[in-house]
Amino acid sequence: MHLILKVRGAGAGAVSRLLAKNPHNVYDRTEKDARVRIVYITDTESETEVLIHAEPDPVDLVRGTPNGYDITQYINDREFVTSSLFCSYIRSALGTALNGKPKEDYLQWVEHSFDMELSFGPVASDLPDRVVEELFSSLGYTVTLERDELSYTFDLKKKSTVRRIRLSGQVTVQNALRQLFLLIPVLDNYKHYFISEDEIDKIKRYGEGWLETHPLKELIVRRTLRFSELIRKYELQEGALPVSVEQVGGVNQISDKGINESDKGIQNASAGELERSESPVRLNELRYRAITELVAALPAKRRIVDMGAGEGKLSARLAYISGVETILAVEPSGQSRLRAMERFAKLEDRSGVVAMPEPVIGSLFYFDEQMQNQDVMILCEVIEHIEAYRLNGIMDTIMSDYRPDVLLVTTPNKEYNEVYAMEQESFRHHDHRFEWTRAELVERCEKWAHKGNYAFEIRGIGEYAEGYGQPTQLVIFERRKENQL
Structure with a gap:
């Protein structure tokens, strides 16, 4: 350096x-x-x-x-x-x-x-x-x-x-x-x-004479202070207007599953939503809501596998769904599993929890018989972290060997990146191997579903933009019964 x-x-x-x-x-x-x-x-x-x-x-x-x-x-x-x-x-x-x-x-x-x-x-x-x-x-x-x-x-x-x-x-x-x-x-x-109030003093000291008029001041402040409480203190001290989410949300800040879970999901509310709420809903929050609501409505949901569970945020939410009995939170990262274990330990004394998630060491690249014949398997922002040429084999293993009744998959909608004013070949996270358009996802799903004997439906998650769809694509695969062949 x-x-x-x-x-x-x-x-x-x-x-x-x-x-x-x-x-x-x-x-x-x-x-x-x-x-x-x-x-x-x-x-x-x-x-x-x-x-x-x-x-x-x-x-x-x-x-x-x-x-x-x-x-x-x-x-x-x-x-x-x-x-x-x-x-x-x-x-x-x-x-x-x-x-x-x-x-x-x-x-x-x-x-x-x-x-x-x-x-x-x-x-x-x-x-x-x-x-x-x-x-x-x-x-x-x-x-x-x-x-x-x-x-x-x-x-x-x-x-x-x-x-x-x-x-x-x-x-x-x-x-x-x-x-x-x-x-x-x-x-x-x-x-x-550790980011403390000292960072506010640093911004004032180093930004004196140039930061106030910089067109990307909001981006600079957000990425320096990170936490909403520090940002609010800075705004109060400066007498500044609140930082606009829309102004900074487009500069490739939309994090999915990656290294830093705490930064996951940039705020993606519309101007109208910002006016209605002091705490705009994050895109990752919208994903979790969509998945938990969908799982809650399923007739069969006793056994759930959360593949690539990360720090266990989604698994912890699934623990409150009535009718759920087991949740396997599968994650290859040791550090993420430790954080998930800490999160799950806090669920023990909470009311409404019907099933304690179980952290499991695992990966889509290795077969694990305990994943077989589950009611629901979830891949939330997982597939885009895998090289596209390896996905056919992975989906074949899931649909032919694991055979969950319902498979839920979320992945970014590449077309929506233009709404965020991202460059054409940019990805939303540095670890993404690909991002697909809506048509590309449909083409892949048709092949997977046909070979694996599944029906599928694709929905969108997040704010809709005319001509671009929604930022996240949600695929619902349902295994066909034998008499439906």
């Missing part, structure tokens, strides 16, 4: 004084278990180029995490990408520049706008290119995005979410660093620390 700052023109030699780092010495320190180095590539009166590099210890990054027993904890990009971690590593080294308090002889250069080029990365961002560009072009930068060439033997993705970013423009050293310290975590949308 790195940042390169290059300045050309009169006064370029003053940059080292603003950074308070001697160009003739290599800055090499350990900050928060990361090695931070600052090296001057060029240092003349007309041109200065400085590299700021951070190299964290990959073991320290995962030490003490809940899944510390699992070797897969080391499979992540935190060691390499430029994120909030990078900003925390280099903050101490650049404190003088961020505060704008060099030695008195160089105070005149604090407010001087240099001809500057900033290069940093790689950045792993779920934001589409146009939004990344607008975040910086609105500040007067010329923006260039670069991607590495990726060679796969199959079509994994049209575009990598990992990009390197180069900015050029007229800007002070202090403002350039403050903007990056606020916007780099917004790009990555990952926080490695």
Whole structure:
């Protein structure tokens, strides 16, 4: 992870004084278990180029995490990408520049706008290119995005979410660093620390003089503060109007089942719904409601399998449905199962619970005889996380071997991505392998149902948009009886 700052023109030699780092010495320190180095590539009166590099210890990054027993904890990009971690590593080294308090002889250069080029990365961002560009072009930068060439033997993705970013423009050293310290975590949308009211102070400090007029201020605030309570406190302090869900809901923020369950499901209420309710209904909430209502109305629902149950949110809701006797919450992730177990433990003393969900280690890729002949099997936002070429085999196993009476499947409607103003080849979550249009889903379902001897019906979930349908597609497969052949 790195940042390169290059300045050309009169006064370029003053940059080292603003950074308070001697160009003739290599800055090499350990900050928060990361090695931070600052090296001057060029240092003349007309041109200065400085590299700021951070190299964290990959073991320290995962030490003490809940899944510390699992070797897969080391499979992540935190060691390499430029994120909030990078900003925390280099903050101490650049404190003088961020505060704008060099030695008195160089105070005149604090407010001087240099001809500057900033290069940093790689950045792993779920934001589409146009939004990344607008975040910086609105500040007067010329923006260039670069991607590495990726060679796969199959079509994994049209575009990598990992990009390197180069900015050029007229800007002070202090403002350039403050903007990056606020916007780099917004790009990555990952926080490695507890988000408290200190984040509000950081927004005010680093956003002074530019954030108030930024066209994507709402997006910046939401991705920085994350929690509604902090956002409300910020709005009250600023005297600002509430952040519009519609303004930020389209910038590729619609999370489905993925790494961070707490971020799942961006708010997707219409303007009218916002006026009627202080707490707009999340798309994920609408999915859960649709599924639980459908299951509750089924004549046979004693035995249920929730495949890819994650942290058990849906399984916990199914536990209240009258007539349900067993719920198998099947999930391959150890960390998610632990959270599900904690969630299920809280159900024990609650009234109305008719069946305690049972966390089960399992995957659609491995046959498990206890999944056979269940009344209901649910795949809520699961299939899009599987390579499309493997789905036919999985659906054949479900319909021919497991043979549930009812199979419920939800998956994103690709056409609706245009309503969210997403780029054509973008996915709603970085782990999605595909997203299908309504016609593509119908074509697949017809093949699966015919081969597996099922009838099916497709419904929509979420706000309807003319010409695009609804954001989520719900497929209801019902197994045909033998006399219906």
